Amino acid sequence: MASTIFFICDLQTKFRDAIFGFEHVVATTNKVLKIAKILGCEVVVTTQKARALGPTDQAVDLDSLGPLHVATLDKTLFSMLIPEVEAILSDRPAVKSIVLLGIESHICILQTALALLAHPAHYKVYVLADAVSSINPAEIPLALTQMRAAGAIVTSSESFAFAQIRDANSPVFKAFSAVIKEEKEATAKAVAALLGRTSGLERSAL
Template sequence: MDPSSTLILLCDLQERFRPAISGFDHVVATTNKVLKIAKVLGCEVLVTTQKTKALGPTDPAIALESLGPLHIGTFDKTLFSMLTPEVLSQITTRPHIKNIVLIGIESHICILQTALSLLVHPKKYAVYVLADGVSSCNPAEVPIALAQMRASGAIVVSSESLGYQLVRDAAIPEFKAFGNIIKEEKETTSKTVDTLLGRL
């Protein structure tokens, strides 16, 4: 993996869903860790919301403003897949993108349909799904969705493993900042992994 060819898609993490989604706070914690890593390494981030007029904006606990120009936009949708015409345009006009990382909700609906759509795209993107960065209202749906995505060709990975795959080499200048994020997030990551991955 290379940060310059990796795009992170953040799906529908809206405040209105907080009471309904299993482990929502843990998904937010993983998201913020990944955003810190994205900022250090220079990965672009694209965000979707589901019917903002009815369901409100992205949860304010998610630190999108910290990304600056790496946040290439937030796009509202009614489609379950994130791949609306607007979003597809953003992706396809970036020919350098080879890897797409999915974070958000719900695992068995929007994340699943986005992954399946990307996997049949003619460009043959490598699709990564963060096991500690997705969830659903019913936690029993998550392992079923992850299994279907894996069987279809998606790579299911943890956020920390993804970070190290993006860094690749401890000799790079960004490694110190990356290492500090991993240390700062160690306790939160441990709780998140125990909660979200423990159910798998």
């Protein structure tokens, strides 16, 4: 699916003990990678100052993507929209939708979403709420609300995935359905930990 690309932001081992629900973000990311492979979607990964903060966590199964893993790029900018990523997008004019996963919700994910929404290419930006997090969980609903207000589509990984498949008669539905069943328990845990917590915070802020 040349019209959609996934951006995975800064899922580095150094952050594992600091980020709320890090293991659930990784689990959702790995599910999404399986779905990206079924759909034939490319994936771009960034790290934040890898020399100091280390590489992408080994639990993120990038090797399974093969050539769909376009690049892992290091950055100091908080937004993922660095010149190298701009060049990747420029080389792929068919890309219309960009899907964001990773950390932190209120910093790098937020700034990436806002930069993409302001881009002249008019990208449709999706944020997978069960695949993003922050050090302080109270930051998450604030960031999701700001991104939604700016025009991003905030959704869950499963909802997004089914929207891409669209039809149970799809030739890839059997493989897709197998992933959904295989990841059922991990999905439930991620939704409960990340979406359950953030939805409660949103209600308490009203």
